[in-house]
Amino acid sequence: MPTLTNKRILLGITGGIAAYKCAELSRLFTRAGAEVRVVMTRAAQEFVTPLTMQALTGNRVHLDLLDFEAEAAMGHIELARWADLVLVAPASADFLARIAHGRADDLLSTLILATPAPIALAPAMNQGMWSDPGTQQNLAEVHHRGYRLFGPDEGDQACGDVGPGRMVEPAELLAGCAELFSGEPLAGRHLLITGGPTREAIDPVRFLSNHSSGKMAYALATEAVAAGARVTLISGPVALPTPDRVTRIDVVGAEEMLSATMERITDADVFIGVAAVADYRPANQTAEKIKKDQVSMKIDLLRNPDIISEVAGLNPRPLVVGFAAETGDVLANGREKLERKRLDLLFANNATETFNSDEVAATAISAEGEIEIPRARKEAVARKMLGMIAERLSAAADTAS
Ligand code: C5P
Numbered sequence: 368m369p370t371l372t373n374k375r376i377l378l379g380i381t382g383g384i385a386a387y388k389c390a391e392l393s394r395l396f397t398r399a400g401a402e403v404r405v406v407m408t409r410a411a412q413e414f415v416t417p418l419t420m421q422a423l424t425g426n427r428v429h430l431d432l433l434d435f436e437a438e439a440a441m442g443h444i445e446l447a448r449w450a451d452l453v454l455v456a457p458a459s460a461d462f463l464a465r466i467a468h469g470r471a472d473d474l475l476s477t478l479i480l481a482t483p484a485p486i487a488l489a490p491a492m493n494q495g496m497w498s499d500p501g502t503q504q505n506l507a508e509v510h511h512r513g514y515r516l517f518g519p520d521e522g523d524q525a526c527g528d529v530g531p532g533r534m535v536e537p538a539e540l541l542a543g544c545a546e547l548f549s550g551e552p553l554a555g556r557h558l559l560i561t562g563g564p565t566r567e568a569i570d571p572v573r574f575l576s577n578h579s580s581g582k583m584a585y586a587l588a589t590e591a592v593a594a595g596a597r598v599t600l601i602s603g604p605v606a607l608p609t610p611d612r613v614t615r616i617d618v619v620g621a622e623e624m625l626s627a628t629m630e631r632i633t634d635a636d637v638f639i640g641v642a643a644v645a646d647y648r649p650a651n652q653t654a655e656k657i658k659k660d661q662v663s664m665k666i667d668l669l670r671n672p673d674i675i676s677e678v679a680g681l682n683p684r685p686l687v688v689g690f691a692a693e694t695g696d697v698l699a700n701g702r703e704k705l706e707r708k709r710l711d712l713l714f715a716n717n718a719t720e721t722f723n724s725d726e727v728a729a730t731a732i733s734a735e736g737e738i739e740i741p742r743a744r745k746e747a748v749a750r751k752m753l754g755m756i757a758e759r760l761s762a763a764a765d766t767a768s
Contacts, residue, residue: 382410
């Protein structure tokens with residue numbers, strides 16, 4: 368089934384009888400994982416109501432360029448920037464003519480000019496209007512600009528004619544739109560990432576933890592979305608905003624992180640354990656704040672579960688990728704962890720240079736050998752790491768087929 372995971376589709380509907388098919392089209396898009404926002408021209412509203420489209424997409428439908436309330440909620444430039452793809456379906460002869468001339472006299476034509484996103488058109492009109500040299504000239508113009516054209520199909524028309532001008536069927540439009548994103552390295556993949564530190568409570572006000580900032584996990588989550596993935600980020604307590612389009616699950620302790628992971632692991636293609644999970648937790652957490660009436664005190668500690676090893680022990684299991692922040696013998700310790708924890712890939716680095724920093728260097732360690740990733744901003748390093756992960760996924764898919 369074609370996937371549009373995480374994609375933001377701006378569906379423009381213009382005035383034509385094929386507009387009724389947009390109800391089905393928007394359902395297919397949302398089922399494929401996309402978020403859909405609909406913009407309708409005045410004529411489109413004669414064929415299908417904004418309320419129908421709003422109910423199907425769960426988003427308010429955008430109708431007017433000069434609507435004070437709509438602009439306050441999401442202005443037209445913001446809407447143009449929001450989209451990953453603008454699809455106009457059906458695109459009427461009149462709409463083609465207007466955009467071929469670069470007009471911006473309603474919301475949809477304005478968005479076409481303003482958007483940095485790719486633009487696709489599914490023309491639909493009477494066969495005579497389609498064949499008219501004026502329409503063909505307009506079509507050549509928009510084609511020349513790089514707009515993607517879907518159809519039209521040939522066949523029976525609502526007006527009784529037979530010929531070219533039928534809008535391409537919704538399922539085919541979905542497949543065509545999904546195809547536009549299929550080059551993304553992680554298209555359709557689900558990545559489950561743990562990040563940040565864990566906090567292990569001693570009493571109601573004190574805890575054991577570490578210096579992890581969560582920056583590496585958050586950079587990976589951000590870049591994985593940009594590479595087409597669906598991302599679930601299980602995060603310990605950090606001071607970072609949730610990256611766009613990422614599902615974030617907040618946890619505190621290691622045991623909570625483990626159960627949050629296990630609840631979501633079954634449909635994950637990749638598990639990346641970036642979290643600096645506390646290795647131990649206090650054996651007893653007191654209900655009352657501990658008083659400082661003793662000169663010294665002891666806290667009994669229990670080993671925490673090793674989350675990544677638990678994931679690696681599953682059958683079937685996702686691709687399992689670990690991190691190792693070491694203070695010495697980075698490579699030897701990294702390889703030992705790769706093998707002991709049965710990981711597919713491990714990124715090792717120097718703990719003193721990594722924690723809380725915006726930059727990082729790493730060595731990728733796997734059964735095949737080692738690859739250096741030179742020091743750079745965590746986002747750039749994350750892109751390289753995800754490139755290696757995508758390569759492994761496609762190599763595994765090739766072997767399976
Ligand atoms: O053993 P160490 O903590 O150095 O191993 C690091 C790797 O193991 C990281 O990928 C980390 O997220 C994961 N880990 C884990 N659960 C633990 C300890 C580490 O998932 N309890």
